[in-house]
Amino acid sequence: MDLLNQILGGFATASTPHNILFCFIGVTVGTFVGVLPGLGPLAAIALCLPITFYLDPTTAMIMLAGIFYGAQYGSSTASILLNIPGTASAAVTCLDGYPLTQKGQAGVALMITTLTSFAGGTMAIVLVMGLAPVISAFAMNFSSAEYFSVMLLGLVAASTLSIGSPIKGMTMVVAGLALSMIGTDKYTGEFRFTGGVLDLAEGVSLVALSIGLFGVAEILSSFAGKGPVLLNASSVRLRDMLPTKQQLKQSILPTFRGMGIGSVIGAMPGAGPALASYLAYVAETQVSKNPEKFGTGAIEGIAAPEAANNASVQTAFIPTLTLGVPGDVVMAVLIGALMIHGITPGPDFISSHGDIFWGLAASFWIGNVLLLVLNIPLIGIWVRMLAIPPRILYPIMLVFVCIGVYSIRNSIFDVYMMLLFGVVGYVLALFRYPAPPLLLGFVLGPLMEQHLRRALLLGRGDPMTFLHHPISAIFLALCLVLILRSLPLGPIRQKLRSRQVHRVDME
Amino acid sequence: MGNGKQIRGAQYADIAIALVLLAIGLGFTIIAYGHGLGSMRRIGAGAMPFLIGCALCLCSLICLFGALRSRIEVDVSPPLPVALVLIAVVAWALMVEPFGLVPATVVLMLIGTFAYGPIRWVSTSIVIAAMCVGCVALFIYGFRLPFTIFGG
Amino acid sequence: MKKIKTLAAAFGALSMAVLGTAAHAQNYPDRPVTMIVPWAPGGAADIIARLVAEPMGKLLGQPVVIENRPGAGGTVGSAVVAKADPDGYTILMGNVASEAIAPAFYADTIPYKVLEDFAPVTQLIQQPSVLLVSKDSKFDNVKDLMAFAKENPGELYATPGVGNSPYLTFELIKDNYGVEMENVPYDSGAEVNNALNAGDVQIAINNLPEAIKAIQAGIAKPLAVTAAERNPLLPDVPTFVESGGEKIVAISWQGIFAPAGTPDAIVQKLYEATAAALKDENVVQRNKELGSVPVGSTPEEFKAFVASEIENWAYMVKLAGASAPK
Numbered sequence: 001m002d003l004l005n006q007i008l009g010g011f012a013t014a015s016t017p018h019n020i021l022f023c024f025i026g027v028t029v030g031t032f033v034g035v036l037p038g039l040g041p042l043a044a045i046a047l048c049l050p051i052t053f054y055l056d057p058t059t060a061m062i063m064l065a066g067i068f069y070g071a072q073y074g075s076s077t078a079s080i081l082l083n084i085p086g087t088a089s090a091a092v093t094c095l096d097g098y099p100l101t102q103k104g105q106a107g108v109a110l111m112i113t114t115l116t117s118f119a120g121g122t123m124a125i126v127l128v129m130g131l132a133p134v135i136s137a138f139a140m141n142f143s144s145a146e147y148f149s150v151m152l153l154g155l156v157a158a159s160t161l162s163i164g165s166p167i168k169g170m171t172m173v174v175a176g177l178a179l180s181m182i183g184t185d186k187y188t189g190e191f192r193f194t195g196g197v198l199d200l201a202e203g204v205s206l207v208a209l210s211i212g213l214f215g216v217a218e219i220l221s222s223f224a225g226k227g228p229v230l231l232n233a234s235s236v237r238l239r240d241m242l243p244t245k246q247q248l249k250q251s252i253l254p255t256f257r258g259m260g261i262g263s264v265i266g267a268m269p270g271a272g273p274a275l276a277s278y279l280a281y282v283a284e285t286q287v288s289k290n291p292e293k294f295g296t297g298a299i300e301g302i303a304a305p306e307a308a309n310n311a312s313v314q315t316a317f318i319p320t321l322t323l324g325v326p327g328d329v330v331m332a333v334l335i336g337a338l339m340i341h342g343i344t345p346g347p348d349f350i351s352s353h354g355d356i357f358w359g360l361a362a363s364f365w366i367g368n369v370l371l372l373v374l375n376i377p378l379i380g381i382w383v384r385m386l387a388i389p390p391r392i393l394y395p396i397m398l399v400f401v402c403i404g405v406y407s408i409r410n411s412i413f414d415v416y417m418m419l420l421f422g423v424v425g426y427v428l429a430l431f432r433y434p435a436p437p438l439l440l441g442f443v444l445g446p447l448m449e450q451h452l453r454r455a456l457l458l459g460r461g462d463p464m465t466f467l468h469h470p471i472s473a474i475f476l477a478l479c480l481v482l483i484l485r486s487l488p489l490g491p492i493r494q495k496l497r498s499r500q501v502h503r504v505d506m507e
Numbered sequence: 508m509g510n511g512k513q514i515r516g517a518q519y520a521d522i523a524i525a526l527v528l529l530a531i532g533l534g535f536t537i538i539a540y541g542h543g544l545g546s547m548r549r550i551g552a553g554a555m556p557f558l559i560g561c562a563l564c565l566c567s568l569i570c571l572f573g574a575l576r577s578r579i580e581v582d583v584s585p586p587l588p589v590a591l592v593l594i595a596v597v598a599w600a601l602m603v604e605p606f607g608l609v610p611a612t613v614v615l616m617l618i619g620t621f622a623y624g625p626i627r628w629v630s631t632s633i634v635i636a637a638m639c640v641g642c643v644a645l646f647i648y649g650f651r652l653p654f655t656i657f658g659g
Numbered sequence: 660m661k662k663i664k665t666l667a668a669a670f671g672a673l674s675m676a677v678l679g680t681a682a683h684a685q686n687y688p689d690r691p692v693t694m695i696v697p698w699a700p701g702g703a704a705d706i707i708a709r710l711v712a713e714p715m716g717k718l719l720g721q722p723v724v725i726e727n728r729p730g731a732g733g734t735v736g737s738a739v740v741a742k743a744d745p746d747g748y749t750i751l752m753g754n755v756a757s758e759a760i761a762p763a764f765y766a767d768t769i770p771y772k773v774l775e776d777f778a779p780v781t782q783l784i785q786q787p788s789v790l791l792v793s794k795d796s797k798f799d800n801v802k803d804l805m806a807f808a809k810e811n812p813g814e815l816y817a818t819p820g821v822g823n824s825p826y827l828t829f830e831l832i833k834d835n836y837g838v839e840m841e842n843v844p845y846d847s848g849a850e851v852n853n854a855l856n857a858g859d860v861q862i863a864i865n866n867l868p869e870a871i872k873a874i875q876a877g878i879a880k881p882l883a884v885t886a887a888e889r890n891p892l893l894p895d896v897p898t899f900v901e902s903g904g905e906k907i908v909a910i911s912w913q914g915i916f917a918p919a920g921t922p923d924a925i926v927q928k929l930y931e932a933t934a935a936a937l938k939d940e941n942v943v944q945r946n947k948e949l950g951s952v953p954v955g956s957t958p959e960e961f962k963a964f965v966a967s968e969i970e971n972w973a974y975m976v977k978l979a980g981a982s983a984p985k
Contacts, residue, residue, distance in 0.1 A: 043650050046700045046727060053709060143859055167573060171528065171566035177559045178535055185542075185552040187844055189764070189822050192542060192552060193535070198768060201731055219592060223584035223622075324849035324872070329699065336701015340709060342948045346849070346872045347856075391623030392634050395616045398592070399638060402599050402615065403608075407652045409730050415600040419593060426589075430581045431521050449555040450846075457815065457843050458859050461548030549841065653726070 007129055010358030014366055019062055019359070022055070023367050026063040030070020031374060034077070035382070037084040037215055037397070039404045040207065041071035045333050049340075057341035058356045062363040064337055065317070068330055069121065069364070072273065072313050073371050076113045076306055077382050081106055082397065084215035088274035088443045089309040091210060091436045092281050096294060096301030103297050106386060107241030110379045112251055112299060113306045114372065120259040120307030121368045124314035127263050129361050132350060135267045135315060136322040142268055144455035145466050149475035150268065151444045151451070154275045156479045157282035158437040160486040168433045176441025177448075179204055186450060199413035207408050208418040209442060211401045213435040216422025219394050221429060241379055243299075251303035254284050258304035262311030269319035269327045273309035274443045278436075280308035286485070314364055321345045321357060517581045521574040528567035536560030591622035607658040608647065609639045687747055687925050688721040694915075696752045697736025699729040703868070703949075707783060707913050708752040710945055714936035719928070732822075733757025734769045741771035745920035747929060750780070755824050755911040755972070758965060763973035764822060773969060777916040779961040781930045783937065784951035785912040787886035788825040789870035789896070790832070791863045791879040793855045801883045801902040804862070805836040812839035817855070817863035819848040825864045827975040828885050828909040832864075834978050835904045855879045866911065867892070867950040885909050892950045909971065912954070914961060926958050 013019065026048075033044040044067045052060030072089075079085040080097035093113065100109040127135070155177075159170040182193040183203030194200040243251075258280040265276040284304045285291045294301050316327045324345040326332035335345055343353055350357050385393065405418045425435055459465030467473045538553075539560050545551025595618035602611035616635045620626050646652045694712060698704040705727060712723040728736030737757045743749035758773050771777075790801065798804040808814050818826040821844045833840055843860055845851045848869025854860050856878040865873065871892060873879040881896045887908045889898055899907035915933055917926055934955040936942060946953055956964060 039650075043652070047650055049700045050709070050725065053713075140853065140857060143857060165573065167566065167569045171563070171570055174559060174562045174566050175528070175531075178531070178556070178563055181539075181556045181559065187821060188552045190542060190552045192556065193538060198731070216592075216596075220589050221584055223588045224582045323853055325847065325853065333699065333701040336699075336705060339701070339949075340706055342945055344868070344872055346852075347876045347878075391620055392630070394623070395595070395619030396634070396638060398596060398619050399599070399612050399615055399642065402596060402603075403642065403646055403652070403654075406603070407646070407650070410653055410728065410735075411730075412600050412604060415596065419596050419600075423593070426584075427524065430583060431524055431579060433524075445559075452555065453550055454843060454845075456547065457549060457841065461546065463547070653728075 003130070006354060006358045007362065009355070010129075010360075010362035011365075013058060013355060013359030014062065014362035019059055019363060020366060020370075022059050022063040023066050023363050024370050026066020027070035027073075027367050027371050028374060030067040030072075031074040031371065031378070033067070034071035034074020037078045037082075037211060037401055037404055039400075039407065040087065041068050041330050042333065043407055044071070045330060045337075049333065049337060052337055053340060057338060057343055058359045060337055060341065061334070061356060061360050062367075064334055065360060065364070066367045068334070069310065069313050069367065070371060072310055073114070073117050073375060076117070076302075077110065079214075080109045080113065080302070081382060081386060082215070083218040084397065084401065085210055088206065088210060088439045089272075089277040089305070091214060091439050092274075092277040092305040092309075093302055094214060095281065095436060096296070096298045099295065099297035100302070101386070105297065107379055107383045108243045108247065109297075109302055110382060111241050111376070112243055112247065113302055114375045114379065116251060116255045116258070116303040116307040117310040118368055118372045119255050120262060121310040121314055122365060123256075123259045124263045124266070124311035125361060125364045125368070128314055128318060128364070129358075132318055132322070132357075132361075135318045136347075136350075139267050139269060139319045139323060142471070143469065144451040144458060145469040145472040146475070147268065148448055148451040148455055149466055149469075149472040149479075150265075151275070151448045153475045153479050153482070154278055154444055155441060155448075156482050158278050158440040160282065160285075160482055165432065166486060169437045172428075172433055172435065172438040173441040176438035176443075177445040179209070179438070180442045180445030181449070186446070187453060199411060202409075203446075204442070205405070205408055205411070205414045205417060206443065208405045208414040209421050210439055211405055212418040212421025213425035213428075213438065215397070215401050216418060217425030217429055217435070219398065220422060220426040222390060222394065241383070247299050250299045254280075254300040254304035255307040257283055257287075258307030259311045261304075262308030263315045265308070266312030266315030266327075267318055269316070269323065269325040272316075272327055272443070273312045274440060276308040276312035277305035278440050280304040282482075286482075317360070317364075321349045322347060324349075517579050518574065520581075521579050522571065525567050525571035525574050529564060529571065532560055532563030532567055535563060588622040591618055595619040595622070603654065605658055607656050608642060608654040609656055610658070612639055612642055687928060688719050690748065691722045691724050692716075692719065692747065693724050693726050693749050694752055695736045695740050695749065696725055696727050697729060697733040697739075697757050698727065700727045703866075704733075704752050704754050704913055706949070707946075707951070710942050711783065711933060711936040711939075714939035714942060715932045718932040718935050731769075732761050732765075734761050734765070734771075737761075738770045740916065740918055741776035743918045745778070745918040745922075747917060747921050747925035749918065750929065751777070751916040752913060753777070753916045754913045755968065758914070758916070759968040759972045760822065760824065760827065760976070762969055763976040774962075774966060776919050778919050778921045778926050778958070779965050780915040780917055780926055780958055781933050782912055782914040782954040782956045782961045782964060783933065784946060784953050785886065785910045786867045786951050787884040787890055787898075787910050788828050788864050789867055789874075789884050789893070790882045790899075791855065791865055791870055791873060792882060793858065793861045794878055794880060796861050796880065798882065799880070801897075801899065801904065804882060805838055805903075808838040808840055809836070814840045814862065815843050815860050816840050817843045817845055817851045817860040819851050819865060819869070820844050820846060824909060824911040824972075825866055827972060827979060828907070829864045830978040831907050831909060831975050832899070832904065835899075835907055852876075852878060871950050886952075890950065890952065892947075909975065912968075914965070930958055 029044050030041060033039045033041055045064050075087050075090040076093045079090040079093045081101055083094050083098040085091040085094050097109050155173050159173045182200055184201050185192050191201060261280045262276040281304060284300045285294050319325050320331045326335050338345060402415055405414050455465055536557060539556035540553055542553030543551035544554045544557060595615045599611045599615040602614060613635055620631050643656055647654050694708055696705050696708045708725050712725055716723040728739055733756050737751060740749055740751035761769055762773050792798050818829060845854060848865045851863050851865050852869060852873040855863055874881055881893055883899045883902050884890050884896055885899055885907060937953045937955045
């Protein structure tokens, strides 16, 4: 009853016209920066931070959080239409989203991601409201052993992505891990693999890597073969954007599974939406009856990861607010925004600042509804972008990615890195080395190393510590299952599959 | 297949990629070893990279065998437009700090558009002008990114 | 090249001193002043910068605009100010990390020399670090803990990362008491608190604002603070100096710098505005909540302080045995 009162109080706070207005500003700004590849929510939040100085802390948080999850909504747009993901999690959406665009179903793909993002986000909010203390305790019980194991699971999952040859996928995971080791070692302060280049002291820029491997590589390969997708502008009608009943049905279960995975991962500070997206995607390939359709425009392949990353973004607020541990740079800035108002997140946040917490949680829900209303009409506009001829569209995209990559740390060096990764990504794609596993390896590498070191230190050098922690042991068992499922059966299955294809050809 | 052509040496290129990955893996492993492996209790700065390096060597070896055994067909882009796109971005990177966002954007868009064939001056000029105005408004006045408009 | 630059700067400063200082300083500031914060928005440096910027702007009659230029441990933004025109319109919110520790860590690789390239204006605030033990620890004072650590080498302690002031201060503690302990670095002060709470570690050092949270939440007991004097927020917690660690005085601080060659009159004006801003009611209140002790030293005092800080931290960096490869 008490809980219900608090939730109602939260909605009362969040639904004042003043707060709805700032929520709307937040999600609108978020959607647009999300769509612009590379720019990301950080620039927008940093921009709005000084404004929040003059706002009530609840209103300030409502607006800043709106930018954050709004950007998550928007980030799938450039991935689906142009194969240019601005974030590591959006790279997963590229896998099946871009093939859908190539098939002329861009509108359907965007509609599905909007709907599943909404579903994933709103269901996660219910979890946030009902189970905040539980989730907080759950996150508390995660120590380094568990983190290491769940990330290992993520990597194993990414390398078994059933697109192309599994060994090439695994090679790319490892290559991503290797890239992530470049920079300053967090334990010793040593510079590793920087070759004396000071610009590499903080490591390779994730945005430069992701935009290079996908966006620039896509532009480079657009001169070959059938070239980029071109759209007949007159074909964009609402009717073409509506998914069929069949497609909607197909996306229901994946949305639920994605939401579940995303909520759990979101509660673990640091793991982030990227891990949630990959795990959700791989879970779909594992439960699917015909996994070979993934990578060719499977509806499940965009529904599950989008539900997952939006759910994780919502639950991520719990560790951020109740443990004071930000999951990423953006969350760190949000904590900073609270601290400007003299409020420090921590274990007593919900009890001492309940008004802010419940107001914020309720605003998530309102924000998601606003996003839905805002995004559906926008789909038509985004899809029309494809009608712009490539000789105009691609140079414009080049300007945007240059500005976006540069703006992350005001570094020209990063623009050159983007170009280098563009060439590398282009060559790798030619020879069917998949880029998404590389990106996940890159994101998880430093975290894994840190947790491995800390777990061993806390476990006094005993590697069995990973099995002594029960949750960690479960994750490791799942890794084993995934490996066993993919290793011995993989080649045999492929043979069977190719035989089937042959038969179909014969007929 | 379109205007791209199948390169004849595709298989050799596939082998070469695996070899390059192997070389990177070896170099990585050696450098990692130099950072120290540490003890089981306090693993060193080189331990994780060492493992990664070894794994990269192993994976690239398997890829190498794969490349030796199978044939691969690739659809490459013609070299000139690819080079032009790369030059366009390099030009932007070289120009944006000394000369400002507008000149850098104009040059990038000109070279980039040229990569797609002869420039149609009227439409291209309009697009470039619109982009310059839009970028200045959005990024310099909107997001307050630390660009200058015309250098200085 | 370097010489020519210095020479040119000297000429510039000279001619300015002769010709324009009086007029410049009188009209200063006639346009907004940019304060560069070399850290990401929302961090400790950013918060104090935004806090004082408002009252400062009111006192100067021109707004003080915050610009975040994060990167490379605060050295990117610091370098921007080091190279800026010395006209008082570009100033730096510097701190212990970028202006005292970084010069010791990355001596030859950072693109500025703190004492040569900056005109220190004033030290805004200082904060000690706090030595913590978990709530059910059997230790109640530094002496017992250190005696135990001496007999049992290899005890674990948590720090909020490597290379920051709490981490280096613990090196000083180990050196001072002659104990061997093993560091478990975490990513932030909040994570250190959580590790104490979860029982992963029993001993930790943390920045004051984070330590206060742990103490208030009842997950940790403070044993000592690292400043020369007790902290008003923790009046019952002794200093290390009181606990047999005479040499253990290490604080983190934030301060304002102008580029070297800024006319004295402008530095003075900035100092007066900042010192007054520190007394602003809102600033006083927030500083109290954040556990920051306001300082407001004069430019001369601050210059001497920075010089001594660079030496102190260089010594601790040497103790830590870590230095960036050239």
